[in-house]
Amino acid sequence: MSLLERLQSKQQGEQMPKETFEQKVEKVAPVSTIMKKKKVPSAETKAYNELKNLIYKYILRERKEEDVEEIVSDLDAIITEILKENEDLKTVSDWKNIKEEIKNDLTGYGPITPLLNDESVSEVMVNGPEQVYAERNGRLQLTDVTFRDHEHVMNVLEKIVAPLGRRVDESSPMVDARLKDGSRVNAIIPPLALNGPTITIRKFSKDPFTVNDLIRFGTLTEEMADFVKACVEAKLNIFVSGGTGSGKTTTLNVLSSFISNEDRIVTIEDAAELQLGQEHVVSLETRPANIEGKGAITIRDLVRNSLRMRPDRIVIGEVRSGEALDMLQAMNTGHDGSLATGHANSPRDMVARLETMVLMAGMELPVKAIREQIAGALHVIIQQSRLKDGSRRITNITEVQGLEGDVIVLQDIFTFKQFGVDENGKIIGKLVPTGIRPKFYERMESEGIHLPASIFMEKE
Numbered sequence: 001m002s003l004l005e006r007l008q009s010k011q012q013g014e015q016m017p018k019e020t021f022e023q024k025v026e027k028v029a030p031v032s033t034i035m036k037k038k039k040v041p042s043a044e045t046k047a048y049n050e051l052k053n054l055i056y057k058y059i060l061r062e063r064k065e066e067d068v069e070e071i072v073s074d075l076d077a078i079i080t081e082i083l084k085e086n087e088d089l090k091t092v093s094d095w096k097n098i099k100e101e102i103k104n105d106l107t108g109y110g111p112i113t114p115l116l117n118d119e120s121v122s123e124v125m126v127n128g129p130e131q132v133y134a135e136r137n138g139r140l141q142l143t144d145v146t147f148r149d150h151e152h153v154m155n156v157l158e159k160i161v162a163p164l165g166r167r168v169d170e171s172s173p174m175v176d177a178r179l180k181d182g183s184r185v186n187a188i189i190p191p192l193a194l195n196g197p198t199i200t201i202r203k204f205s206k207d208p209f210t211v212n213d214l215i216r217f218g219t220l221t222e223e224m225a226d227f228v229k230a231c232v233e234a235k236l237n238i239f240v241s242g243g244t245g246s247g248k249t250t251t252l253n254v255l256s257s258f259i260s261n262e263d264r265i266v267t268i269e270d271a272a273e274l275q276l277g278q279e280h281v282v283s284l285e286t287r288p289a290n291i292e293g294k295g296a297i298t299i300r301d302l303v304r305n306s307l308r309m310r311p312d313r314i315v316i317g318e319v320r321s322g323e324a325l326d327m328l329q330a331m332n333t334g335h336d337g338s339l340a341t342g343h344a345n346s347p348r349d350m351v352a353r354l355e356t357m358v359l360m361a362g363m364e365l366p367v368k369a370i371r372e373q374i375a376g377a378l379h380v381i382i383q384q385s386r387l388k389d390g391s392r393r394i395t396n397i398t399e400v401q402g403l404e405g406d407v408i409v410l411q412d413i414f415t416f417k418q419f420g421v422d423e424n425g426k427i428i429g430k431l432v433p434t435g436i437r438p439k440f441y442e443r444m445e446s447e448g449i450h451l452p453a454s455i456f457m458e459k460e
Helices: 003-011 021-028 043-062 068-073 075-085 087-091 095-107 110-117 150-164 211-217 222-233 248-256 299-306 323-332 347-359 367-377 441-446
Strands: 121-127 132-136 139-142 174-178 184-188 198-202 238-242 265-269 281-285 313-316 339-343 380-386 392-404 407-421 427-433
Touching: 043 075, 043 095, 068 075, 068 095, 075 095, 095 110, 110 121, 110 132, 110 150, 110 198, 150 174, 150 184, 150 198, 211 222, 211 248, 222 238, 222 248, 222 380, 222 392, 222 407, 238 248, 238 347, 248 339, 248 380, 265 299, 281 299, 299 313, 299 323, 313 323, 323 347, 323 367, 339 347, 347 367, 347 380, 347 392, 347 407, 367 392, 367 407, 392 427
Parallel strands: 238 339, 238 380, 265 281, 265 313, 313 339
Antiparallel strands: 121 132, 121 198, 132 139, 174 184, 184 198, 380 392, 392 407, 407 427
8 A cells, every 4th residue: 555545545534454563574674584484384284283273272162271281181082072073184194293282382381392301402592483493512503393473482481481470561572581490581572573572592401510521521621620629619709701602601600519518608690590519508589670660689789788698609690780899899808719700702801891890880980999909809710712613612711910000910821722623613622721820829729729730831
């Protein structure tokens, strides 16, 4: 309909045609560049979908008051009953798949349930109903998983957020949540997401990785593992930096496992992911604002509160804002052995980001005072990276040596050296010592933590 026709229609009192979701998107960019074109379903697919829809309608009409487990156990009988009334659908042969899909919708998280149960999948990304990606071994793969429509995706999303007392709708189109097993979920819906409801799930390992697992993956070597273990035991303040999906939380979890069972540990996270095996652990989690925009509890609020909880160790899942100032002050006032993570591409970048985050606290501090806080608080920065082949490696273990003039002095103790790439595109390399012994080596020795000096020596 042209603009003239639309105006004439309006003048005549006719109702304007309602725009579809695709038409709204077309105003911003061609649908073909943003959304996958819908495939024309075959006769078999149509029959398959019709049978599935009839089963859903039957369950809602006849069995909605019953327990879900009872309905699942009776699916064979339900399908048989529906086929008696719909002879034309007997051509559908894939009963097993239909039963599995309905079971996943009733008891799990719909079509993505098999991906969430697959231990080889570390991340699931739903880009609207027709495009679902999974990450395996650090690489993204397009799966054959699809949803029926936008409403189907929203139903699954509602299943995720409802038990947490959260909501996602036009008034609150973004949400961070977690599954029962602790997996982290982020969702964003139209009109902000043009592809349709978009869900990103960072899976939570049922059995937390140990330091031996990281050695096996090639994330670090045995000598480096001994070194970081000694750093934690010596109560050095350690910061793990890296990009998104580089494995910072996994490394933080492994570092936390070296903490003495006698210490009182307070963990602070946006979404609880850390799995500590010690007896005395207090886990704190942030809370978002309610629909009126009130009641939010931030990482900074929890860091401040943790100082009143008599912690021996404070472990912060991620520092991203003004809480950096409170964290540094805690490290500088007797809370040694604290651990935290942050986003940065290198140890030097992490120091610069910390300066920026301290300024975000709203304090008018001179840059030199901030750098003195950082230099006095941090001892070690562990840099984690996801390399081109998808592998996650520790690429730097760096000592924060102090302040010289206005500059924070950093010294690499271990760096990642790449030797080449094999025929499968796998990067060949390992973390090697730089030959420099850290200044805190004597502190370790005085506390009875002995490391052979040879681990700091370059091997030919």
